[in-house]
Amino acid sequence: MKKKVHVNGPVVPLYGGPEVGVLVDEILYGQWAEVLEESGEFLKIRTEYGYEGYGRASDFIATNGERSMAQMRLVQSTFADILSGPDYEHSHLITLPMGSRIALLEEGLWCRVQLLDGREGYTRRENLTPLPQLSENWREEVMSVARKFLGTQYRWGGKSALGIDCSGLVFLSYAMAGIYIYRDAVIKEGHPIVPVPEEEMLPGDLLYYPGHVTMYLGDGKMIHSSATNNGVAINSTIPGAPDFLEKYRDNLLAVGRLKLPGQ
Numbered sequence: 001m002k003k004k005v006h007v008n009g010p011v012v013p014l015y016g017g018p019e020v021g022v023l024v025d026e027i028l029y030g031q032w033a034e035v036l037e038e039s040g041e042f043l044k045i046r047t048e049y050g051y052e053g054y055g056r057a058s059d060f061i062a063t064n065g066e067r068s069m070a071q072m073r074l075v076q077s078t079f080a081d082i083l084s085g086p087d088y089e090h091s092h093l094i095t096l097p098m099g100s101r102i103a104l105l106e107e108g109l110w111c112r113v114q115l116l117d118g119r120e121g122y123t124r125r126e127n128l129t130p131l132p133q134l135s136e137n138w139r140e141e142v143m144s145v146a147r148k149f150l151g152t153q154y155r156w157g158g159k160s161a162l163g164i165d166c167s168g169l170v171f172l173s174y175a176m177a178g179i180y181i182y183r184d185a186v187i188k189e190g191h192p193i194v195p196v197p198e199e200e201m202l203p204g205d206l207l208y209y210p211g212h213v214t215m216y217l218g219d220g221k222m223i224h225s226s227a228t229n230n231g232v233a234i235n236s237t238i239p240g241a242p243d244f245l246e247k248y249r250d251n252l253l254a255v256g257r258l259k260l261p262g263q
Contacts (some may be wrong), residue, residue, distance in 0.1 A: 001034055002034045002036065002102045003034070003035040004034055004062075005032065005035060005043070005045070005060035005061060005062050005063075006030060006031065006032050006033075006060065006063050006116055007027045007028060007029050007030060007031045007032075007033065007059065007060060007118050008029070008059060008060055008061040008117070009027075009178075010025050010028070010029050010095060010096055010097055010100065010160075011027075011028060011097055011159075011160045011162060012018065012024065012026065012027050012029075012056075012060075012095060013026055013055065013060040013157070014027060014029070014045070014047075014051075014053030014054060014055050014108070014157075015054045015055070016043075016053065016054070017054055018039035018040060018042040018054045019042070019054075020188045021155055022157075023155075023157030023158070024053045024155075024157050024159055025047070025051055025053055025146060025159065025168075025183055026157060026158055026159040026160060026161070026168070027159075028096075028097055028098075028099045028100045028159070029094075029096050029097075029100035029101065029102070029116075030072075030096075030100050030101030030102055030103075030116065031047065031048060031099075031100075031101060032048050032085070033045035033046060033047050033048065033055075033060065033169065034046045034048075034126050035053065036093065038057070039054070041056060041057055041058070041171065042054045042055065042056060042057060042180055043055055043056075043057050043060060043222065045060075045107075048180075049171075049175075049178075049180040049183065052097070052184045053249045056262075058210065059241075061117065062118050063116060065129045071103050071104055072101050072102070072104070072131055073101070073102055073103075073104045073111075073113070073128040073129065073130060073131070074099065074100070074101055074129050074130070074132065074176070075096045075097065075098055075099060075100040075101075075102065075128060076098060076127065076128065076129040076176065077098060077127045077128060077159045078097070078098055078148055078149075079095050079096065079097055079098070079126075079161060080095070080096050080100075080123050080128070081083040081094075081095050081123060082096060082102070082121040082122070082123050082126035083097070083121055083122050083123065084121055084122070085110075085122060085222055086110035086112075087122075088111070091118060091263065092123070093121045094115065094121075097160040097161060097162070097186050098145075098148075098160065098161065098172065098176065099159075099160075099172055099175060099176065100144065101131075102114070102115065102128070104128065105120065107119060107125070107248055108124040108125065108133060109124070109125055110123070110124060110125070110190055111123055111124070111125050111127075111128055112133055114131070120125060123136065128169045131178075132176060132178035133178045134177065134178045134179060134260075134261075135178075137179070137201055138177045138178075138203045138204070138258065139144060139202065139204030140198055140204075141176070141177040141219055142170075142174050142176075142204050143173075143178050143203060143204055143215065143223070144218055145172065145176045145177070146170070146172040146173040146215050146223045146232075147223065148161075149161060149164055149169055149225070150223070150232050150233065150234070151231060151232060151233075152223055152225070152231050152232045153167075153170070153202065153230060153231045154226065154227050154229070154230050154231045154232075155226070156169065159171065159172055160172075163230075164225050164232065165225055166185055166212050166213050166214065166224050166225050166226060167182075167183055167185045167213050168183050168225070169185075169215070169223075169224065170195055170206055170213055170214075170215050171183050172248050173215065174258075179258060180192075181193050181206075181258075185208065185209075185211055185212055185213040185226075186203075186208065186213075187208060187254055187256050191208060192218040192257040192258055192259045193257065193258060193259070194256065194257060194259045195254045195255065195256060195257075196255050196256070196257045197255070198252065198255050200255070200258075201216050202216070202218075202257070203216055203217055203218035204216070204257070204258075205255055205256060205257050206256040207237070207252060207254075207255060207256075207259075208252070208254045208255070208256055209248055209252060209253060210251060211254075212226065212248075214235075216237070216255075217234065219231045220236055220238040220241065221235070221236060222234070222236075222237050226245075228245060228247065235248075238258050
């Protein structure tokens with residue numbers, strides 16, 4: 001059985017090799033990963049959603065046992081400060097981005113939480129939510145998360161409000177609704193996005209272009225993170241519209257839709 005570790009930094013970079021190089025992904029505080037090999041100061045890991053890369057060993061921590069799923073909470077605000085006491089004037093322990101996981105010790109206006117290193121802290125109740133489960137309203141949920149990142153700068157391999165790329169945006173939006181899709185801008189067998197005819201696309205579906213993925217919002221609009229916009233913006237899917245980007249004309253490769261359990 002391979003060793004498991006947890007992410008012990010707010011936003012931990014993953015690289016394509018055992019060195020600081022091209023960013024391929026970012027993993028978030030409290031997520032777990034499987035160690036595939038050790039290479040000097042780097043670990044080759046496989047994330048809980050099946051993506052592989054290399055991260056600094058110092059960015060991970062081995063924990064004693066697993067906390068119950070009922071005890072864990074997901075950060076749902078763009079960022080959440082964890083403070084040493086239950087009010088804003090207390091000292092700052094760490095800032096966690098959306099998608100991070102933390103253990104809840106006590107519910108309240110200020111929730112008492114525990115960090116992976118054993119320290120206890122506090123954050124506002126509205127920053128946290130129980131671990132998500134797929135609901136009937138998943139389309140509205142994924143679009144709502146994506147809109148929270150409007151104006152966020154573009155970052156290749158990024159997956160937080162510090163900077164995010166196209167597949168990072170749609171991955172995190174779906175993950176916050178309890179769905180893990182493939183991290184890159186392709187439809188990959190074995191993951192829950194499947195192609196559907198373009199004429200059947202619905203809000204929340206994904207539009208795949210060469211090296212790029214966007215989320216359809218309905219009414220001829222899509223949201224995406226692109227280098228062209230230097231970040232997250234809404235553009236038209238309709239040629240001739242003022243906010244249509246010519247680079248996407250006639251380049252749509254596929255429309256992807258979540259395959260629900262039992263389908």
